Every structure is written in structure tokens, then in C-alpha cells.
Amino acid sequence: MTSLPTIATVIGSGTMGPGIAATLARAGATVRLYDISDEAIARAESAYGIVTGVLEAVGSPTVPGGSVSFGTDLDEALAGTGLIIEAVPEKLELKQKVFADIEARVGDDVIIATNTSGIPITTMAESMSHPGRLIGMHWSNPPHLIPMIEIIPGQATDLALVDKLVEIVKAFNYTPVVEKEIPGFVENRVLYAILRECMALLEEGIVTPEGLDACVKWGIGYKLSVVGPTRLLDMAGLDIYQAVSSYLNKELDVSTDTPQFIKDKIAAGQLGFKSGGGMYEYGEGDVDAKRKEIITGLIAARKTLSSIPNV
Numbered sequence: 304m305t306s307l308p309t310i311a312t313v314i315g316s317g318t319m320g321p322g323i324a325a326t327l328a329r330a331g332a333t334v335r336l337y338d339i340s341d342e343a344i345a346r347a348e349s350a351y352g353i354v355t356g357v358l359e360a361v362g363s364p365t366v367p368g369g370s371v372s373f374g375t376d377l378d379e380a381l382a383g384t385g386l387i388i389e390a391v392p393e394k395l396e397l398k399q400k401v402f403a404d405i406e407a408r409v410g411d412d413v414i415i416a417t418n419t420s421g422i423p424i425t426t427m428a429e430s431m432s433h434p435g436r437l438i439g440m441h442w443s444n445p446p447h448l449i450p451m452i453e454i455i456p457g458q459a460t461d462l463a464l465v466d467k468l469v470e471i472v473k474a475f476n477y478t479p480v481v482e483k484e485i486p487g488f489v490e491n492r493v494l495y496a497i498l499r500e501c502m503a504l505l506e507e508g509i510v511t512p513e514g515l516d517a518c519v520k521w522g523i524g525y526k527l528s529v530v531g532p533t534r535l536l537d538m539a540g541l542d543i544y545q546a547v548s549s550y551l552n553k554e555l556d557v558s559t560d561t562p563q564f565i566k567d568k569i570a571a572g573q574l575g576f577k578s579g580g581g582m583y584e585y586g587e588g589d590v591d592a593k594r595k596e597i598i599t600g601l602i603a604a605r606k607t608l609s610s611i612p613n614v
């Protein structure tokens with residue numbers, strides 16, 4: 304018997320919501336995707352069509368009976384639900400308001416999972432009437448393609464919830480990674496350590512953006528997609544790690560703020576794909592073409608990585 308709830312609700316249908324909803328629906332759940340405006344829902348319906356095409360392309364199996372419905376009525380979205388996944392913007396006060404709206408409408412036993420990228424669960428739960436029911440469930444982007452989810456209990460989280468969520472994640476064939484609570488959780492701490500060094504190298508003019516992307520993609524991403532950092536140390540030799548880290552660690556960037564050149568770009572409206580330019584410039588049609596290339600690459604890589612042993 305599957306531990307996936309019959310009905311699940313995803314709150315927030317932006318970048319993450321449609322892929323999360325589609326993943327649960329393909330595993331057989333009835334999913335309600337909720338947002339606050341008709342415009343957001345229209346964008347989500349269109350994104351959901353693309354996500355479904357991608358899942359077909361990776362050969363993701365479909366359990367009969369699953370479905371996704373879209374709407375702006377919170378009562379309808381929450382009726383009878385067993386699992387709520389919050390995916391609204393990364394703002395503490397907004398998330399706390401959303402939890403209050405949800406708690407007023409559902410029974411005490413309904414799980415509320417948050418897809419926060421790293422706000423501590425304990426902090427978010429402080430304003431809740433039943434803080435034990437809140438748990439971190441951090442999907443990686445794109446959520447329908449990255450089959451790993453971080454599960455993070457806060458200090459108040461009912462620990463039985465951890466086991467329940469692990470079973471739910473396994474029910475749709477993703478790998479659950481249970482962690483102790485720490486700002487940014489594990490994935491983003493590692494990613495942001497890499498990004499901090501990358502941005503410092505760019506700011507200092509050590510390498511071009513194109514050179515950096517090629518170096519990190521092949522020298523780090525390709526290898527780490529197969530072995531993982533712990534096994535990599537065995538492959539390289541712990542003695543080599545000691546030799547290099549003894550002089551290199553003290554050279555690495557330790558800045559605590561966002562680099563100034565990134566702040567300048569943001570102030571100039573350069574946000575990346577969503578504004579037509581960011582780290583790179585994009586002409587007419589380039590953003591759509593790049594998005595397609597990325598998805599095609601992720602589909603091919605996932606097929607390959609799924610077919611080789613976990614070393």
C-alpha cells in the first residue's frame with residue numbers, strides 16, 4: 304500500500320509548484336495547485352503542460368488515478384487534503400501568514416511541508432498554533448527532474464512526521480535525505496559555498512564567465528554527478544586532500560555579503576532569464592532556446608545517471 308496521501312495540496316504555483324504537483328500526480332495523488340491570482344494560475348497551467356512533456360520524455364511512470372487541478376480558492380484547495388506543500392516566495396512573514404491561513408482550515412493531523420530554500424523551520428513554526436506539524440521538504444529545481452528531497456525537522460517538529468515524509472518521498476521514487484536543521488540546509492550550503500568562490504573569481508577577473516562555466520561543469524559537475532564528494536576524497540586520496548587544503552583553504556573567499564557586481568546587476572534590472580539578461584546577455588529567442596537546451600541536457604543526464612550504479 305502506498306503511503307502517498309490520496310489528496311495533496313501545493314500552495315504557490317510559480318517556478319517550483321507545477322513540477323512538484325506533476326510529480327505527485329504521476330505517482331497517483333489527486334493534487335490541487337493553489338495560487339492567489341488568475342494570472343499566476345494561467346502561467347502555472349502553461350508550465351504544467353511543459354513539465355508533463357518533460358516527464359514523458361524521461362519515461363517517468365504514471366500511476367493511474369492521479370490528477371492536478373488549479374485554482375484560487377483556498378478552501379477548495381485544502382478540502383480533504385493529507386499533505387500540504389508550501390512553495391510561496393522566500394519571505395518569512397509571507398510564509399507565516401500562509402501557515403496561519405492553512406491552520407485555520409485543516410485538521411491538526413494534516414502535514415504542512417515547506418519548500419523553503421533554507422529559512423530555519425523552527426523560526427517559521429514559531430507563529431503556528433501546531434508547530435509540530437511543520438517540516439522542511441526542500442525540492443531541488445527543476446523539481447520534476449531532480450529525484451532527491453531534503454527533509455528537515457525543526458526543533459518543534461513531531462519526529463513521527465520525519466518517518467511519514469520519508470515514506471511519502473519513497474512512494475514517488477525520490478531519494479529522501481534527512482538532515483539536522485541548519486540555515487540553508489545541506490544542498491544550498493554546498494551550492495552557495497561553490498557560488499561564493501565562483502563569484503569572487505569573476506569579480507577579481509581571474510577567469511571569464513565562459514571559462515568558469517566550462518571549468519566547473521567538467522572539472523566538478525561531471526565528476527560529482529557520478530561519485531559524490533565523500534567518495535571523491537577516496538578516489539583522490541585523503542593525503543592529497545590534506546596537502547592541498549593545508550595551503551588552499553586559507554585562500555578561499557570568506558565574504559559574508561552578496562558581491563557588489565551582482566547587486567549592481569540587480570539594481571540595473573538584470574535578473575537572468577526572467578528579465579532577458581543577467582550574467583550573460585540574451586537576444587530575441589535566446590532565453591527560450593537556452594531553457595530548452597538545459598532541459599534537454601537534464602533529461603539526457605538523468606537517463607544516464609539512472610542507468611549507472613550509485614558508487
Ligand SMILES: NC(=O)c1ccc[n+]([C@@H]2O[C@H](COP(=O)([O-])OP(=O)(O)OC[C@H]3O[C@@H](n4cnc5c(N)ncnc54)[C@H](O)[C@@H]3O)[C@@H](O)[C@H]2O)c1
Pocket residue numbers: 314315316317318319320337338339340343389390391392393394397401418419420421441442443444
Ligand atoms: N526557484 C528555485 O530554484 C527554488 C528551488 C528550491 C526551493 N525554492 C523555494 O521554493 C519556494 C518557492 O519558490 P519559487 O521559485 O517557486 O517562487 P516563485 O516566486 O516562482 O513562485 C511563488 C508563487 O507563490 C505565489 N504566491 C505568493 N503569495 C502567495 C500566497 N499567499 N498564497 C499562495 N501563493 C502565493 C506567487 O503568485 C507565485 O506564483 C521558495 O521558498 C523558494 O526559496 C525555490
Ligand SMILES: Cc1ncc(C=O)c(C(=O)O)c1O
Pocket residue numbers: 419420442443444445491
Ligand atoms: C541559485 C539557487 N538557489 C537556491 C536553489 C534552491 O533552493 C537553487 C536550486 O537550483 O534548487 C538554486 O539554483
